[in-house]
Amino acid sequence: xxxxxxxxxxxxxxxxxxxxxxxxxxxxxxxxxxxxxxxxxxxxxxxxxxxxxxxxxxxxxxxxxxxxxxxxxxxxxxxxxxxxxxxxxxxxxxxxxxxxxxxxxxxxxxxxxxxxxxxxxxxxxxxxxxxxxxxxxxxxxxxxxxxxxxxxxxxxxxxxxxxxxxxxxxxxxxxxxxxxxxxxxxxxxxxxxxxxxxx
Amino acid sequence: xxxxxxxxxxxxxxxxxxxxxxxxxxxxxxxxxxxxxxxxxxxxxxxxxxxxxxxxxxxxxxxxxxxxxxxxxxxxxxxxxxxxxxxxxxxxxxxxxxxxxxxxxx
Numbered sequence: 209x210x211x212x213x214x215x216x217x218x219x220x221x222x223x224x225x226x227x228x229x230x231x232x233x234x235x236x237x238x239x240x241x242x243x244x245x246x247x248x249x250x251x252x253x254x255x256x257x258x259x260x261x262x263x264x265x266x267x268x269x270x271x272x273x274x275x276x277x278x279x280x281x282x283x284x285x286x287x288x289x290x291x292x293x294x295x296x297x298x299x300x301x302x303x304x305x306x307x308x309x310x311x312x313x314x315x316x317x318x319x320x321x322x323x324x325x326x327x328x329x330x331x332x333x334x335x336x337x338x339x340x341x342x343x344x345x346x347x348x349x350x351x352x353x354x355x356x357x358x359x360x361x362x363x364x365x366x367x368x369x370x371x372x373x374x375x376x377x378x379x380x381x382x383x384x385x386x387x388x389x390x391x392x393x394x395x396x397x398x399x400x401x402x403x404x405x406x407x
Numbered sequence: 408x409x410x411x412x413x414x415x416x417x418x419x420x421x422x423x424x425x426x427x428x429x430x431x432x433x434x435x436x437x438x439x440x441x442x443x444x445x446x447x448x449x450x451x452x453x454x455x456x457x458x459x460x461x462x463x464x465x466x467x468x469x470x471x472x473x474x475x476x477x478x479x480x481x482x483x484x485x486x487x488x489x490x491x492x493x494x495x496x497x498x499x500x501x502x503x504x505x506x507x508x509x510x511x512x513x
Binding site: 213216228243251254260269274285293305309316328330335337345348363364368371374377 | 412413415416417418419420421423424425426427428429430431432434435436437438439440441443444445447448451454455458459461462463464465466467468469470472473475476477479480481482483484485486487488490491492493494495497498501502503504506507
């Protein structure tokens, strides 16, 4: 990349701060809507990191798929299920928090120790193909990664059909297994909170 | 290590921290949507790792970038199916509280 090293370090620091603070906001903030928008910011910053690593195609894919599809999907799901509810208190919530936090901190310290102590066999930057990476990705996808590529398309089709089947609301007159008429009130009951609850 | 670029350890530390934040959110959130968001955070941490190794260790063949493309694909499929499952759960239980999803408990 033809950016000066100082600029790269400044960009990296800003992007990492946005990623880490945004991720903390995603898991810690009370309002789930703020979390979803912060998640979009985190995805955009990750795309910025990919640009710093000379991967413009993956950065574009990240923005398109994560910000354009996944984040929008999450926001739609929040709009559909966003009901203010008083959560039942859990008895041992404090000990759970302590245990999970200590597990995460231990894992983090282990990972950072591995990151810093291991000697990575870095390749020379002369080999780098730099901005040709999009061409190389295309070559990979249609030669040695052809089978995973096709399997991925089948996976996407399965996910699409599965999501449609799971999410649509079927109203049947008869129970499939017993043949008895279905209690329609049970189906309609669930639709009320979606419509009547304004918050 | 070449002094012309950011050290690879910086990327690895950022991705480790992001992964641990994701695990913490996965273990501690009670809203099911937030659990899905934590999973996306963890997938992104893995992607940063793959991209860093692809750029610093395998910068001619860049197989890590191809892997990242596949991970993004799987993450998109996972998000679609996960949110559909969440919607049908919400229809059955009228809540998104993780503690009340005990359908498989015996």
